[in-house]
Amino acid sequence: MAVRLIALDIDGTLLDSRWQLPEANRQAIAEATRRGIEVALVTGRRYDFAMPVARKLDSPLTMIVNNGALIRSKEGRTHLRHLLPQSIARQVLELTKPWREGAAVIFDRPLQNQLMLEVLDPDDSMRYAYYSRNKEFIGIAKPLETCLTEDPIQVMLSGKVALIREAESALRGAPFVENFALAVTSYESK
Template sequence: MNFDLIALDIDGTLLNDSHILTAAVRDAVREAHRRGAEIVLCTGRGPVNAMPVLEELGLAGTMITHNGAATVDSASRRVLHQFSIDPAEVARFRDYCLQGKLHFDLNTPFEMWIEDLTPDAEKMYGLYGARPVLRDPNAPLPEGLVKFTLFGAIAQLDAVEAEWNAWTHGLQHIRSGDYFIDVQHKDASKGHALRQLASLRGIDQSRVMAIGNYFNDVGMLTFAGMGVAVANSPEAVKAAANALTRSNEEDGVAHALREFALA
């Protein structure tokens, strides 16, 4: 085994476009685990809808969720570390979305709240296995928030992103998928969380492998001794990686593991 710690993004990487874990990918991940690598899902998802993927792999353990804003233990459902954000700072983004009639959700490590549910949003949550809870819009924003997520059409989010880029604020916003913008703590990232976990395990970064496909994966791809981008990644993500593999529709994770980790 060439690596002691292997970080895997879920959507667009581990799963195909139908959100299915193929047998080839599952078997390669299990083989890497059997040979001694710790497998860590490193995802923009929250723990609740990331854990079923980990269970389908037949694994348990530490997961880096919410783009690195919450690191949790899947067995005990314990939060090992989180980057909380001030509700007062989130309020500006919420107000913007309310004025523009844009769909959003509010996340603590294990909870997701919404204030309305459009047919498109309901379909999206179903695809990701998420079960948001409807909250009273007049209630104070929850404490312990780690992520505010905006969902919409690509062109719509392109315009929002351009406008938010001109804002001055103490948070960060990152495109975590074509249809999502995540707002979170300025220090939260998959790369920072993966570095922290490797340090805790006493694993040198040369013994860390990461596979991803989108802009929120760049930090972990550049930290890892071997950062691999799947073929369906944007060009900027490919440029950040050490190597490329096949797309998520072609079992890219399985091919990367067999080429770089299991060889």
Template sequence: MGKNDEPRTKDEGQRTQDTGQRAKAVRLLAIDLDGTLLDSRSEISPANLQALAEASARGVQVLIVTGRRFHSARPFVEQLPCPVAVISSNGARIATSSGGVLYRNFLPAGVARQALEIAREYWPYAVAIFDVPGRGQVTMHEGAVIEGPLGWYLKSAPECLAQVEEFGAAITQDPIQVLFGGPPSRIAPLEPVLRASAAISSIHLTWTKYPARNTSLLDVMNKGCSKGSALAVWAKRAGIDPSEVMAIGDN
């Protein structure tokens, strides 16, 4: 996110030679939620709903790709007029719209504990996300602060929140991911700490930044886990060539 204000490449007027070959038709449409399918009010416009319905009617598969947890994305997915699959948590999970899990690429528990121990200073801003229903899906330290993810989850998903005294003891299964969120000035120094640590060989770091909200999220994912890698997995399983995939998003 946050790249929409980057300068666009200038059209120099060069034309490519017509080789007589036609581009392959799109068979898979991968679309982001926040900043793309959802507007500034977190709503899906009638025009977007109609466009998805028309694409599906032409035989195009629709795939939602988001950094959100599946449970956070699901209310929007349920509004869509066509069958979809959902890549959630920045590529860690693929599921049907009804929740049936098709693919997992979770952070190994031992790696999660290692990363959290390295980042102990940042526990007030840390979250471990688990693939479980209800309480414990979002697990935070008892010393979490309101300016971090605690404030968000108390407002949006209090029924999923559990707070623990010791993070290490709470990681009894592979989490989907670990994330650190809060004011950019507070979270940014953590990235070089993790990159210089022994954990970096086992993790993938992803930033999501919301300048207007003075908020940054640093996701700690399993090594090689990303939206792009999950999209490639899905396309291969569906027998769809990369040239037949259209991806739309701001991130």
């Protein structure tokens, strides 16, 4: 059976440990698309945060981003969107108040206010580098629930592994757990 699709994660798969795109990977993707194989970049990243990597590839790509909630072409054409109903997002935010410092609400919007935060702390060394690279996409809403004027793509929590495990446990035990999907990525070594 011939290969028809290659799906690649970005971080740690397509990119090396220094977040660089090896020339061998670029050439392999170009050769695959030349042979008619579809290539998809699959990532937890937002579309706009994945695009700098996609632009380094001179090949047609399908972008599966936000942990699968959004599928777009490299050119920006949306093929599929799975949004989180506002009411469920509000319940998630209410349940995760103890971890609010690391909470964000992600929307499918052009540029500004894609990533909504309650606070942007320049002294937060763990998150501020990411915030700095994405400042054109970030908005502030205090309290965070006030940003829920439309269905978001996701509610995201970030922080130290032990704290995120607490939040994960609370969410898995939520009475409304069947109304949302939970995707967890942990970096034990960080």
